Amino acid sequence: MSEHDMKGQGFSTKQIHVGHFDIPGINPLATPIFQTSTFVFDDTEQGARRFTGDETGYIYTRLGNPNTTQLGEKLAALEGAEAAIAVGSGMGAVTTAMWTALRAGDHLLADDSLYGCTFSYFTHGLTRFGVEVTLVDFSNLENVKNNLRPNTKAVYFESPTNPNLKLVDISAVSNIVHAHNPECLVFVDNTFCTPCLQQPIKLGADVVIHSATKYLNGHGDVIAGMIAGSSAFISECNLFGLKDMTGAVLGPFEAFLINRGFKTLDIRMEKHCKNAMIIAEHLEKHPKVKRVLYPGLESHPQHELAKRQMQDFGGMISFELNTTREESAKFINSLRLCTLAVSLGDAETLIEHPATMTHSTYTAEELLKANIPQSLIRISVGLEDVDDIIADLEYGLSLI
Ligand SMILES: Cc1ncc(COP(=O)(O)O)c(C=O)c1O
DSSP: OOTTTTTTOOHHHHHHHTTOOOOTTTOOSSOOOOOOSBOOOSSHHHHHHHHHTSSOSOOBTTTOOHHHHHHHHHHHHHHTOSEEEEESSHHHHHHHHHHHHOOTTOEEEEESOOOHHHHHIIIIIGGGGTOEEEEEOTTSHHHHHHHOOTTEEEEEEESSOTTTOOOOOHHHHHHHHHHHOTTSEEEEEOTTTHHHHOOTTTTTOSEEEEETTTTTTOSSOOOOEEEEEOHHHHHHIIIIIIIIIIOOOOOHHHHHHHHHHHTTHHHHHHHHHHHHHHHHHHHHHOTTEEEEEOTTSTTSTTHHHHHHHOSSOOSEEEEEESSOHHHHHHHHHHOSSSEEOSOOSSSSOEEEOGGGTTTTTSOHHHHHHTTOOTTOEEEEOOSSOHHHHHHHHHHHHHTO
């Protein structure tokens, strides 16, 4: 069913049906895997027309494939964007979008709490190519206002941030940036929320970035990324950023798996959120826990913003223990159900230590500046029975 036919339908219907690619005469329920690198032209004229864009149709999988088209249509419908593309990883999405938006001499203003590799790409990658980069704390809107420059072409943040679960007011930042320069693009990494919990474009942002490795796929078996935005920007991302700059193409099989994951996104998110809320409340009351960071807790400094901006509070929790680093490590190592692994958004509960793992690209000083404590432990709450997750955490806490 095309997006046109689906207008007015609900999130669950769209996550299942948008983008289905039919083959008349065969009519498969599930879109088949188009495991092909290239597509055959009828004749030279047709090939030429496809390259000039005078005829729509597939050319070569780096430029598009029915399985990735399907994902793009689906995410665009769910994010309320004009268009979207799927790429080979979340970092492929970040880099493809930035190589498309920025040129030497431009300025990028970004929040200071970022996924470790995004931080590294901004501070050590883009700067090599003549892009000026400033990182400040976006939870203080004055920092955004005061650091916009005439050459600021992109403003970038996550909300909630990885790993310290800070929120950024998407609509306030978008208003400030667009009042300064309507052409400046506001990018939001919506990986932690998915469009099920937050739609940044509806709040005024221009472009949404995803690590589709996480909740969108949801089953821990794929690396992928997505970008959603205006048709003009997504087309430039596809025909330049992805085609020529990064080549970060997603394979048809991975796209097939993500499409399958997409079909249950809302029911998975509901349980991730429900489990996370119970666990956050439980940890907050525990005498061995110093502090819990979860937007759903009233103790979260931006709980009111979370209620306004998010439909639910997500499946990610970070916390610190009232103990030494060695004891914190002992706690993590002793867990039997919660799995020690980076990544997030999977059916399995995953636990990790950001300072030495996902955020090891930050120096100790940079972590301090970004308000990412060395002692922070991050949990991606899975879909198991919540009592079993709590029993495992309790077991670990009893040993320290
Ligand atoms: C918020 C966020 N953005 C982007 C990425 C990068 O995604 P990928 O690992 O799929 O390249 C990650 C990975 O953990 C992430 O957590």
